[in-house]
Amino acid sequence: MRDAVRAGGWHPSHAARWFPVLCGERLRAAPVAATLLDRPYALARDGAGRAFALEDRCPHRHAPLSQGRCSDGGLSCPYHGWRFDAQGRLCEIPGMPADAALPQVRVRAAAVREHDGLIWLRPDGRDEGELPAMVRRNPPGSRRFLWQTQWRAHIVDAIENFLDPLHTHWIHPGLVRRGGARRPATARFVPSPQGFAVDYLGQAQQSGLLYRLFESPRESERALFDAPGSAQIEYRYANGGIVRISLHFAPVDAATTSVFASLHVENRWAPAWLVRALVWPLLKRVNDQDARMLALQSDNLRRFGAVRGASTQLDLVRPWVEAFWNHGAPPADAQAKDVALTL
Incomplete structure (x- = not known):
């Protein structure tokens, strides 16, 4: 993630800082796209209503996850239905035999906090440090x-x-x-x-x-x-x-x-x-x-x-x-x- 921020012209230290990306009331049943420091994210809520953020790209065929849907506490790709949990781990591939192993792929996740009506994101994925x-x-x-x-x-x-x-x-x-x-x-x-x-x-x-x-x-x-x-x-x-x-x-x-x-x-x-x-x-x-x-x-x-x-x-x-x-x-x-x- 630090290289991604550098490539966008931003100082790499900014990846370790907290930024607001969305008013919480705008994130409901469907995922929402947001961009921070030139990096697109898909924001969604898990089964308990907690917000999470994944890089807005399915690693299968690169479809935007923000156009998918929330299901079983995760986020499903709109193209083939690959489902990822809040940490970006691949959980399901529709059509894959039950006894087949899933490929070891995942989506980058950002750290997320929700406070006083705003959803805050830290690009490096570490849930550390204080909000302003x-x-x-x-x-x-x-x-x-x-x-x-x-x-x-x-x-x-x-x-x-x-x-x-x-x-x-x-x-x-x-x-x-x-x-x-x-x-x-x-x-x-x-x-x-x-x-x-x-x-x-x-x-x-x-x-x-x-x-x-x-x-x-x-x-x-x-x-x-x-x-x-x-x-x-x-x-x-x-x-x-x-x-x-x-x-x-x-x-x-x-x-x-x-x-x-x-x-x-x-x-x-x-x-x-x-x-x-x-x-x-x-x-x-x-x-x-x-x-x-x-x-x-x-x-x-x-x-x-x-x-x-x-x-x-x-x-x-x-x-x-x-x-x-x-x-x-x-x-x-x-x-x-x-x-x-x-x-």
Whole structure:
């Protein structure tokens, strides 16, 4: 599997990391196809309802297992019915005499975990290590919605977009922030081996419609990143409430990134039906605006080739994320710093 990831242009260490690949509610009686790091998988559930993932290729005649069916706790190929268990072992060949030995073939399996509505996959097949800390921190029952989509963008560009507040005046004018209402602020960047945090100081309020409709004075605003692809904006309010908007990113390939969005709320009245009816349409609009700009960016990068973008001290998160995805580790010279800006 490490060679497969390397062949796709990904650092081999990413095969030993956990990525979300599907909202759990989408995996029911039939298998579902998903792609991670250029590797296609067939996801299915066993007889006990546990999710598992196999490489999406039957070793017999290479038909996609995702087009097969779940049977007897395993997954049967749509072509000749070869059945494989959750570990990828061949269990049955229809038409084979009962006393005949099955060939010693199997399908590669990835490790799978299901947590808080998402199915997570580790490509190297080892069920080891923890899911991102921000995923484990959310209290049970605090999730208000969960949604998945795809952005036509490299994962580094996708992560940077979500964690970058300076584009919001231009891409989401009036919705997130208003260009004519900028105020001085300080961004405090604190890196760690697992990610980083950015605290935005001096931003008790935000100028856009979303804040005016649904929020109250803030105690803090923090952007968080947990490697490999989990990012979060956390708002803590003077009245004790907490809102966390999380996006988990998983690369389909170098040009496409799966995005899993969730909203968690603590200590404030915000029933899921109300969030879906009033808040979600506006957040969906924000998503669509970001997706459009990322697609334009991606198309232009293809037009001009591998060119490196100019950066300033305001581009806080890009160096960490880019180093991690290119080299499998954060930049060795990453240091805490304060940056003055207007938001």
